[in-house]
Amino acid sequence: SRSLTLVWQALWWHHFFLLWTTIDGQTRYSIPEELKQGSVVGNLAKDLGLGLSDIFDRKLRVASEAGEQYFSVDAGKGELVVNDRIDREALCGQSASCVLPLQVVLEDPLQLFRVEVEIQDINDNSPKFPSNDITLEIAESTVVGVRFPLESAIDPDVGSNSLKSYTLSKDECFSIRIKEVAGGxxxxxxxLAKLLDREKKAVHHLLLTALDGGNPVRSGTSQISVKVLDNNDNVPVFEKILYKVSIHENTADGATVVETKASDMDEGQNGEIEYSFGAHTSDIVLSVFTIDEISGSIFLKGKLDYESTSNYEIDVSAKDKGSPRMEGHCTVHVEVLDVNDNAPEIILTSHPKPVREDSPNGTVVALLSARDLDSGDNGKVTLQLPHISQFVLKPSFAQNYALVTRGILDRENVSEYNIEITATDSGSPPLSSKKTLTVSITDVNDNPPVFTQPSYNVYLKENGVPGSILYSVSASDLDFGENAKVSYSILDSKVQDVSVSSYVYMNSDNGSIYSMHSFDYEKLKVFQILVQAKDQGSPCLSSNATVHVFILDQNDNAPAVIYPSSAALGSLSHQRMPRSAKAGHLVTKVTAVDADSGHNAWISYRLAEATDSSLFTVNLYTGEVRTKRAVSEQDDSSQRLLIEIKDDGEPVQSSTVTVSIMVEDGLHEPILDLRQKAVEPSKKTGRITLYLILSLASVSVLSLVTFLILAVKCIRSSRSSGSCCMRRSDCDDYKNPNRNLQIQLNTDGPIKYVEVLGGDMLSQSQSFRSCMSPMSEYSDFTLIKPSSTTDFKEVISVLDASLPDSTWTFESQQVSKYQPFILALKIQYDGGEMSTVVLRGSISPPLIESWKWMLCTNGMQSCTKRSTPCPFAASALSHL
Structure with a gap:
């Protein structure tokens, strides 16, 4: 019912205000009730120290905990004005103090002010009796001084405006007396002032008037009719005028509340008593309590709720059965004891806003408060967060809290927090409730794009079509939105003193790299592209990766003849040989080179045409032209040979050279004459021979001593520097770093041809030097290595045949520590066999013993990796 609601609200606000009145520094206004809409309460902006601009900029709003919006703020003047009719009695009932708490909330940044508006009572209600007509039956034998309780008038006003006094119309038999009961x-x-005499006056008509203390005074009246009865001149009398009892609000239905007891001096029916509630007992009492007519015991029949009604006053009547019936009265005061039966409640004053992931500690996320309808310890509430949380609750005042950040936020790890807040009261047992707040973390550009690889290797055939795609790189960004959008670009660098952008261009959206023109392996073997991935954040972040482009050789160069040189004589080379030449005589040697690499550079020689094909033969691999048989007198003195030179590429490239051989008589005769003359010794020759022998012996001894000294120095220096090497700075090949170094050794020995290939990822300029290992068993072997300090990432070439690996060593000149190194050696044997030795390792003292040797034979069909340490590497690299 409405009256029950008003009482509950009054009690709730009463306890709430008791808690809030302890807060210092709050803004408080006092206004009378029933003000017109638009009436000014006070200048809120001025009293809170705010400017008029703050009302708009910070979105000032007023929230009332009463549920109804009684006030608003005039945005133009900053004044707090009445928004709706305020009835103090409806808000606070009979409470002496009526304070309406307001919460003034400012946004950006969040700020909360406490404002209280005291509603002052005006005398707008007259006292009113529950009934306008009261009928009493009093026996004439009733003694003087007997009191008869009457109905109390009700005045909703409080303070001086409340009910103050009663007056009774003039009657000689009756007077009025005011009795104060519990609660004021x-x-x-x-x-009864005088004995009644029914025969003189059977009915007395009295007017009872209730007056309040307002100005002007308001009043209410009730008509009392007193019927005078005869006989039964004793009234029932209760043992106690007032019964006080306390009962818990969770007491079960049917429990005995109190036992009242009355007695009557009369006998018979005049002394038999029946109990009942007073005639004017409220419906609230009747809905909760019941009384036994015979015993006078009061029982509980409904639910008690301390939060709705904390105490009851029950008027109990005891009537006898005489004629007229006599009636006695007592009052039962029932105090309801609070039980912790209400869970605490979490109220959001301001909903959480998204938080930047770089927000500092202490950033306010949301404002909230807690309340519990119970009283005492049952109404004391504490809020808690999980132990492991990026947020913390900071108390402000009167169970109001601010949710603030604590620790580092990272959207990439957690983009949204579901914060579970637990409210627990101090009751026994305690009750709790939970509320989940969702806090979104907004992204900050704190993660650079990351490539899938720090470097990429791309293998591209030469002579490709311009505009074709070389490779596609990809990078990802852990951020969100614009911060995660990646664009790609090529950083400016030089390739053979030309900007890399002249060679390639890049699609900024997908990271695809395209060629600007075709590449020539003979001019450019390897180059690098430094690519950058940049996000769209502010400020933007970026990362780099290196794309190593290896140009793969294609057979696009025909062999070029170096010897015999035909530049001066056109396409014809003239050679001479004696007619006395025997079989196997070396006539000449054709030497050719191929600008290509690998298989494409393997050269073979073939005799295509000859004046006499039975006389000459050409070595397939060395190009040596020898006689197949002895020259006879019948052979023509002029021989013509057409030699075809082919490479091993696909398709095959070839070239030819024409050799003209003049067979002449007597070329050997001067040599024979000299030999014959040398056979005839003379005396002078004998002396000279003796001198020569002595000189040779002296030189030999001196050479031996010199050799021993050099050997000792070499052994000592090998412990610190690794090898004894002879530098060749004046070689033409050293001056041309872009061509492969080709060395021919020991033309009469087994090795005819050595090709050394080195791979450099960062520079096109290679410098080479040769070293002879003192531990090698083959004095014909020459090791070639690049002295560049850059990385060698891939094996340049792997060729056919086999070669013992135990004789090969090399030493470092300026290679930095932990630098990967790859070296490929191609050796051509007499008889057509080819071999390749690939050395691969890391030039670093901890890895000296871990060189990997790879021997490939039979056209790379069979490869064997050997981990045998280089016999000379340890001493050669000990100086690093």
């Missing part, structure tokens, strides 16, 4: 309530009692 004034109850009128009708007192």
């Amino acid at each position: 309530r004034k109850v009128p009692e009708l007192i």
Whole structure:
């Protein structure tokens, strides 16, 4: 019912205000009730120290905990004005103090002010009796001084405007007396001042008037009719005028509340008593309590709720069965004891806003408060967060809290927090409730794009089509939105003193790299592209990766003849040989080179045409032209040979050279004459021979001593520097770093041809030097290595045949520590066999013993990796 709601609200606000009145520094206004809409309460902006601009900029709003919006703010003047009719009695009931708490919330940044508006009572209600007509039956034998309780008038006003006094119309038999009961309530009692005489006056008509203390005074009246009865001149009398009892609000239905007891001096029916509630007992009492007519015991029949009604006053009547019936009265005061039966409640004053992941500690996320309808310890509430949380609750005042950040936020790890807040009261047992707040973390550009690889290797055939795609790189960004959008670009660098952008271009959206023109392996073997991935954040972040482009050789160069040189004589080379040449005589040697690499550079020689094909033969691999048989007198003195030179590429490239051989008589005769003359010794020759022998012996001894000294120095230096090497700075090949170094050794020995290939990822300029290992068993072997300090990432070439690996060593000149190194050696044997030795390792003291040797034979069909340490590497690299 509405009256129950008003009482509950009054009690709730009463306890709430008691808690809030302890807060210092709050803004408080006092206004009378029933003000017109638009009435000014006070200048809120001025009193809170705010400017008029703050009302708009910071979105000032006023929230009332009463649920109804009684006030608003005039945005133009900053004044707090009445928004709706305020009825103090509806808000606070009979509470002496009526304070309406307001919460003034400012956004950006969040700020909360406490404002209280005291509603002052005006005398707008007249006292009113529950009934306008009261009928009493009093026996004539009733003694003087007997009191008869009357109905109390009700005045909703409080303070001086509340009910103050009662007056009774003039009657010689009756007077009025005011009795104050618990709670300050004034109850009128009708007192018999003179014995009644039914025969003189059977009915007395009295007017009871209730007056309040307002100005002007308001009043209410009730008509009392007293019927005078005869006989039964004793009234029932209760053992106690007031019964006080306490009961818990969770007491079960049917429990005995109190046992009242009355007695009557009369006998028979005049002394038999029946109990009942007073005639004017409220419906609230009747819905909760019941009384036994015979015993006078009061029982509980409904649910008690301390939060709705904390105490009851029950008027109990005891009537006898005489004629007229006599009636006695007592009052039962029932105090309801609070039980912790209400869970605490979490109220959001301001909903959480998204938080930047770089927000500092202490950033306010949301404002909230807690309340519990119970009283005492049952109404004391504490809020808690999980132990492991990026947020913390910071108390402000009167169970109001601010949710603030604590620790580092990272959207990439957690983009949204579901914060579970637990409210627990101090009751026994304690009750709790939970509320989940969702806080979104907004992205900050704190993660650079990351490539899938720090470097990429791309293998591209030469002579490709311009505009074709070389490779596609990809990078990802852990951020969100614009911060995660990646664009690609090529950083400016030089390739053979030309900007790399002249060679390639890049699609900024997908990271695809395209060629600007075709590449020539003979001019450019390897180059690098430094690519950058940049996000769209502010400020933007970026990362780099290196794309190593290896140009793969294609057979696009025909062999070029170096010897015999035909530049001066056109396409014809003239050679001479004696007619006395025997079989196997070396006539000449054709030497050719191929600008290509690998298989494409393997050269073979073939005799295509000859004046006499039975006389000459050409070595397939060395190009040596020898006689197949002895020259006879019948052979023509002029021989013509057409030699075809082919490479091993696909398709095959070839070239030819024409050799003209003149067979002449007597070329050997001067040599024979000299030999014959040398056979005839003379005396002078004998002396000279003796001198020569002595000189040779002296030189040999000196050479031996010199050799021993050099050997000792070499052994000592090998412990610190690794090898004894002879530098060749004046070689033409050293001056041309872009061509492969080709060395021919020991033309009469087994090795005819050595090709050394080195791979450099960062520079096109290679410098080479040769070293002879003192531990090698083959004095014909020459090791070639690049002295560049850059990385060698891939094996340049792997060729056919086999070669013992135990004789090969090399030493470092300026290679930095932990630098990967790859070296490929191609050796051509007499008889057509080819071999390749690939050395691969890391030039670093901890890895000296871990060189990997790879021997490939039979056209790379069979490869064997050997981990045998280089016999000379340890001493050669000990100086690093």
